[in-house]
Amino acid sequence: MKKIIVSLLLTLPQVVAVAQIGYTLNEVIELFGSDYEVGYNNDSIFYLFYNQVEAYKDNSQKYDLIAYFTSDKTDALCFAKTVIMPISEINHVISTYNKKYVKLSDLKWQDYESNIIYYVKAIHKDEVFTVTSILTLEE
Numbered sequence: 001m002k003k004i005i006v007s008l009l010l011t012l013p014q015v016v017a018v019a020q021i022g023y024t025l026n027e028v029i030e031l032f033g034s035d036y037e038v039g040y041n042n043d044s045i046f047y048l049f050y051n052q053v054e055a056y057k058d059n060s061q062k063y064d065l066i067a068y069f070t071s072d073k074t075d076a077l078c079f080a081k082t083v084i085m086p087i088s089e090i091n092h093v094i095s096t097y098n099k100k101y102v103k104l105s106d107l108k109w110q111d112y113e114s115n116i117i118y119y120v121k122a123i124h125k126d127e128v129f130t131v132t133s134i135l136t137l138e139e
């Protein structure tokens with residue numbers, strides 16, 4: 001765990017511009033407000049769930065957002081996020097990622113500048129798709 005936190009701290013200046021990845025739990029709450037739910041996923045990773053927040057600075061649309069943290073302490077760092085969007089926007093997002101990042105597979109891209117991998121997953125029965133952004137740790 002100590003190695004992960006040290007690696008996160010070393011990459012923090014590069015990732016602060018990418019939504020809340022690299023922010024502490026308190027900073028995310030300051031950014032998005034106190035109207036959230038908390039929980040632990042199947043891997044016992046602590047998360048905050050926000051319903052209908054502005055997840056991107058350059059977009060006035062509101063989306064559901066899940067932020068994942070290294071622990072449930074106030075100074076825990078956000079290492080991943082999932083944004084839930086309407087399926088109607090999937091082609092635009094994929095087109096944007098194809099232009100901005102290195103395509104690793106059909107629905108996976110890497111931003112080497114920020115050490116972030118983006119995964120897109122369509123959930124057709126719910127008419128939504130998710131974009132999960134994960135901070136990668138280089139060894």
